[in-house]
Structures are given as C-alpha cells and as structure tokens.
Amino acid sequence: MSALDPDAPMVELAGVHKWYGDNHVLRGVDLVVPRGTVTVVLGPSGSGKSTALRCINQLEEIGAGCIRVEGELQGYREGTRRGEDVLYRLHPKQIAVQRARVGMVFQRFNLFPHMTALANVMEAPVQVLGVSKAEARERASALLERVGLSDRLDHYPSQLSGGQQQRVAIARALAMEPDLMLFDEPTSALDPELVGEVLGVMRDLATSGMTMIVVTHEIGFAREVADQVVFMADGAVVEHGPVSQVIDAPTEPRTQDFLAHVL
C-alpha cells in the first residue's frame, strides 16, 4: 500500500491514456505539478483538458499510464500475484478517501440546488468527515466570508448570481481542506462583469499557497499567478514551462497558432 510521500510532487501524470470507446482522447499525458504551485492548462476545445482533470479526480478511469497524488497511486494498489507485479483495483470506499483530498470546481458550478449556500458548504464535512454540525457551520460561514459571501449564507443557489454561485462552489470544495484544487474553466459560464470576482478569490487562494491546476482561457490570470503553463493539443501536452516561455515565447507552432487566436 503506497502511502503519502511528503517529498513527492503534488501531482504526477505519467503516460496517461484515456479511451471513450474507440475515441482515443488522452494520448500519453505527462505532467508534474510541484506542491504549492499553480499550473494553468491551455488548449483548444476537445484537446482533453477536462478529461485530464477528471482523471486526476477519478471521475473517469484511465486506460493506461498512472496518476499519483502526493506520491500515492490513484485508483489502484500495487502488489504481486504468483511472483508477478499486478495492480489491484481499489474499493470505491478507498477511492472516495483519495478523492476527498482533491477539490474540484466545475464550469457549471453544480451546487446542490435544494440546499442553501451554507448547507452546500457544510454537506461534505458533515457527511464525509463526520464533523459535528455546529463545527461545520462555523467553518462554512468562515469560508463563505473568505469568498466574500457572508451576507448570502441562507440563499439558495437559484437566488445567487453566477459569480456568487461559483464562489460558493469554491468554498464548498475548500471545506474538505483539500491538498489540491482543480478548476475546470471556472469562469467560462459567467457574464464578463462577474469573471473578476471569481478570479479574485482564486488569486487569493493561490497566494495562500494552495496547489492548483486551472483550465482556463483567461491569459491575464495565467500571467499573474501561473508558476507553470501547460499547452495541450490532441490529447497530449505539447509544451510546458513558465509564462515567459509558453505564453510569451512559444516554440511549438500549435501553441503559437492557439495564442494568436486567444490573445
């Protein structure tokens, strides 16, 4: 049983492949995300950015390769049978434990519509971690205050603007005290004037030292906070490195082409 390794990078993808039926969506993705850094993932539509994030959080099963979070193999346990190295699939309960260490923010928020903002944020700590309701409430209101929503605790998602909903969603993910946060185009469903408030919260989070992987088209955000920029195309990482390299001086023609369209 591989344990958490404090010296390992936060995330490590090695030769990750993913097929949907015959559709070969990820074609050998390699990626290393050091602890406490922000990685921004860019790439054209359909290049597999969302799929890669979903594989890290085990919302999708990978077809080949391996994913490690804090040094721990995700979804499988390494062992031997009859002298051969084999992988044992983890029980759903163990997968749930691994997932709880990774927070995810979706493009379409996916807040629980039948719960207030406060209840949304309290839900997982109470149901998964077994935190008492009183303590969860206290932590949830502190988190909602942190994302600037202390006056919206009792509102249902339908009574909140898109930007406010996404900030609740971030607070909900943070309530599990994850080691890693994944953002899949967190601002692309928002009206332009609401994008800033969400990016502001994410900027603060990055400053606080959270390890983040962010799929976004917000090049300005990438310039400001990204320690590493990854450009994906056709299911593979084409180019990666600091902003100064990937955004300001891309060497790959596909990156240059993409940036010419986005900027």
Added chain:
Amino acid sequence: MTTPTAAKTPAPEPQRIHAIPVRYPGRWISAAVVVVLAAMVANALITNDVFQWSTVGEYLFSAPILRGVSWTLILTVASMAIAIVLAVVLAVMRRSSNPVMRYVSWVYIWFFRGTPIYTQLAFWGYASVIYHNLSLGIPFGPAFVTFDTAVVLNATRAAILGLALNEAAYLAEIVRAGLQSVDRGQSEAARALGMKDGRILWRVVLPQAMRVIVPPTGNETISMLKTTSLVLAVPFILDLNYAQAAIGNRLFQPVPLLVVAAIWYLAITSILMVGQFYLERYYGRGFDEHVPRRGRRGRQAAINSAHTTADPSPLDGVTP
C-alpha cells in the same frame, strides 16, 4: 415628454391613467350558464327521492361507516408506505451496475404491472391455503424457523401486502423517472467531494428527484384510496366500500349509501391534496425562486427599497 426646461422646474406630478377596463361579456355569459346548470344538478339531487338525504345524514357518521373509513385509511397509508420504500429499492436496483439487480427489478416490475391487481389480491388471500407453513432455512435442506401462514398472512396483512407489492411496481417507474431527471453534474460534484454512493443518493439525488416524484405519487395515493375497495378479493371486508354496500343491501337503499361513501372518498382525497401541496412546496425549495424563505414580505420590501415602482400610496406626492 422631455423638454429642456424639465431640469430646472420640479417635475410635475405625472397624471395617472384611469382607463375604462375592457369588457368581457363571455365571462358573464359562461358564469350564468354554469349557475343554471348547477341549480339543475342541485334540483335533481335534492328533489329525487332515491337519494334519501335523511338516510345519508343518518349513516354518514354511523359506527360501521366510520370504521370502514378508518380501515380504508389504514390500508391506503400502510400499503403506500411499504410501496414507496420498495419502489425506491427497485428503482435503485434498476440503475445498479450489477446486472443481477437490474434483471430482478425488471422482472418484478414486468410481473406486477402485467397482472391484474384483483388477481394478485385473490392470490394473497389463497396464499395460506397454497402454503400452510412459511419457513426460514436452507432450500431443500433443514428449516430454522417455521410460521403458520394463516397466522402470519391474515386477511389484513394479505390485503396490505397485495396492494403494496402491486403499487411498488408502478411507483418504481415514477421513482426511476425522478432519479433520471437529476442532472449528472450533481452526483459528480458530490463524488468529487468524496461522498459515497449511498450518501449521494440519499442526500443529493433523491431530494431533488422528489420534485418530480411527488406529483405522480400523489396521484397514485388518491388512486390507491379507491383501489382499496378491491380488497374484497382477499377477502377483507372491513373497508369503507364493503361497509357501505353491506348497509345499502340490508336497507334495500343502495344509492344513499353510495353517496355516503362518495362523500367520504371525496373528503379524504381533498385532505390528501392539501398534503400533496405542502410536500410539493417543501421539495420545490431552492427551485422556485418566487417562494424565497423570507416569504413575500421580504420580496416586496426589496422591490420597494429599489424605488423602481410607483408607490400607490396617496401620500406619495406629499412627502418631501
């Protein structure tokens, strides 16, 4: 009209519109027709001796009728309660990744929807004749405990079981439709938070599915109220319909007793509809933006404080 001087002089009080409303003669005509028809129906009901309104009044609250009402209520509530639990189980099995579960659920629904309720009830009545004993143990092997079927499955239990098992098949499809109506992103978000499947179903998916499940289930409950009269097939002879028929036959006056039963069924249906209204409102929370928690007062206050609407108060022009 905007004029260049408008900025200097205080804006004149706008003249309010006092238009003459549109006339809808059709509404008056239709109302008149309905009143006349209602009077005709009332006349037909009151003046015809067959209805024997004094007999209706005499038996409406009589002991056997009241006992029939309570048994009908017990049958309805108990069988619906069992059916709802079973239906959720069947619907979840139907969506399971385990093919055995899916198949069992499918066969159950196929069988119980495909055979008449009357036949099923009669079968449960005969069950104690077909199987004298029920035993728990190893198939074809020794039994650990044995029950006398006639005792375990008395007429009341056979009636409730028969109604519940049949109803569960219909409700299972309603529950399945409800579960399907919940966006996939919901269970995905819950999974990403580390919640396990059981919790996701119970805390996230089912509460949202209830919005879709409750209205047709209300329908089924009202339908069940009247289906209980078929328990005669078991035979179970304490329900409202049997009580009504027994008295009606004894008096040779079936119609007034039918009216008594109809009044009771209507009354219970009305109460069930009220209950359904509150259930729908509860499970609609967060979906219906027009019923915020603070109620209409808070909403009106928000609209007022925005100062975007004209205040109808006559003091409006007087305040400085």
